[in-house]
Amino acid sequence: MSGLRFVDVCAGAGGLALGLEQAGFEPVLLLDNKPVACETLRANRPRWNVVEMDLLDFVPDEHPHTYDVDLLSAGLPRVRSSATAGRVGTDVEERLLEAAILLAHSIQPRALIIENVPGLVYASAFETLRGFVRKELEHLGYRLHWFVLNAADFGVPQDRKQGVLVALKERFADTFRPPVATVTEHISxxxxxxxxxxxxxxxxxxxxxxxxxxxxxxxxxxxxxxxxxxxxxxxxxxxxxxxxxxxxxxxxxxxxxxxxxxxxxxxxxxxxxxxxxxxxxxxxxxxxxxxxxxxxGHASPPPVGRALGLAVARALRS
Structure with missing residues (x-):
């Protein structure tokens, strides 16, 4: 599974990136705006290219090695439903989601993984956001797969449901299948x-x-x-x-x-x-x-990232 390259934004403590590494992906760049998170990433993987910067300020032209990667991944801050509209930070989370989607215009990955709240997949409160995502990605030739995973089904001893978007370029989309549970009994x-x-x-x-x-x-x-x-x-x-x-x-x-x-x-x-x-x-x-x-607490569980990475890798290699 060697040779697949990815860019990870809002990388945090590296849970999603670690899982993708375990699935055979090699990071080209990891982006986060928190100094302590970047310190964590560098402490564990000194060879990783970690950039401390807000996603809203990221300019791909200044990092040309990010172009034409296999995967763009993002474990983004949790967007809030209309029920919590007006609370401090609500607009920031939505803007980060939009920025991650718009980044696909520049770097043109073959696939995207966006991980967020389960409601982003199905709740009516998020229909406007889903509509924005569909419009931007379908225009670029991606087909979208929305689904919900529970980390407990992948050997994580935690009831943690995650809303996931996997988008792949048209020629890879038919062979993609969402990950299936890797354990038959949850770990207490x-x-x-x-x-x-x-x-x-x-x-x-x-x-x-x-x-x-x-x-x-x-x-x-x-x-x-x-x-x-x-x-x-x-x-x-x-x-x-x-x-x-x-x-x-x-x-x-x-x-x-x-x-x-x-x-x-x-x-x-x-x-x-x-x-x-x-x-x-x-x-x-x-x-x-x-x-x-x-x-x-904010991290994506690495075993879920690994399962997603393996599923995307199978589609890209089909």
């Missing part, structure tokens, strides 16, 4: 974190893991303008509590042998949330704890 939080929870000698780690039998709720990275790290809204915290987890904060380390019995709800570390997002244990995250968790 307890199974995913048993080893890490026992890493410092906590004697109750096995007992905790045996009762954490569900997949994790969707991790929410939160806003750069809001407080510290937590695992999500009130309803999500209730689901975490049923698994013996305090969803209101993160721990600096897992419990050790000095912790006797079950000390109420256990806090997860940011490294454990990365496992729940499907990152390998050797993937490093730059910044302080809250900054690390926000990168993790």
């Amino acid at each position: 939080v307890g199974r995913a974190l048993r080893r890490s929870m026992a890493a410092r000698g906590w004697r109750e780690a096995d007992a905790w893991a045996e009762q954490a039998i569900a997949v994790a709720p969707t991790l929410v990275g939160g806003s750069d303008n809001r407080g510290g790290a937590d695992l999500g809204p009130t309803g999500t915290k209730t689901a975490w509590a049923r698994m013996g987890v305090n969803g209101g904060a993160l721990a600096d380390e897992v419990p050790g042998p000095e912790v006797v019995g079950r000390p109420g709800l256990i806090k997860l570390t940011d490294a454990q949330t990365a496992l729940l997002q499907g990152f390998p244990t050797d993937w490093l995250f730059a910044g302080r704890k809250t900054a690390r968790y926000r990168q993790i």
Whole structure:
């Protein structure tokens, strides 16, 4: 699967790019406007060409090596429905989606992968955005495939639904098939974190893991303008509590042998949330704890990126 090249915009902590790399794609350029995310990318893949810049300011003519790549990928900030119109940032997310689509005019990739909220695929509130995408891409000779994936179906121990657009040039479109589940049984939080929870000698780690039998709720990275790290809204915290987890904060380390019995709800570390997002244990995250968790919570799970990459690669090589 060598020889396929891609550009990744709004790359974040590299979840989508890592998955595409695992599927045989080689990045030509990765773009993100957050210094800490770029630091994460460079720490893990020093050879990657990482550009710290806002997508809205990106000029392809200044990066001619991005032209005529096989794939343009984007795990974009989540667009909001009309129900949340008027909130701070709403226009920014839509403008980034539009900018990613318009970038196809310049670099002319053979395929695009856009990952966002599930509602972008089917909800009436997003029909105007879908209409813009159809108009721009069909004019360029792409055919569009919209679908929803759940990361749990690809071995990620998390209930995380993702709306996906895959667009391919006409000659490749007929052979594309959306990814199918790679696991027959979802991986529970307890199974995913048993080893890490026992890493410092906590004697109750096995007992905790045996009762954490569900997949994790969707991790929410939160806003750069809001407080510290937590695992999500009130309803999500209730689901975490049923698994013996305090969803209101993160721990600096897992419990050790000095912790006797079950000390109420256990806090997860940011490294454990990365496992729940499907990152390998050797993937490093730059910044302080809250900054690390926000990168993790906003990331696309690498196993989903790998599945998407393999599906697109099969179509491009058909």
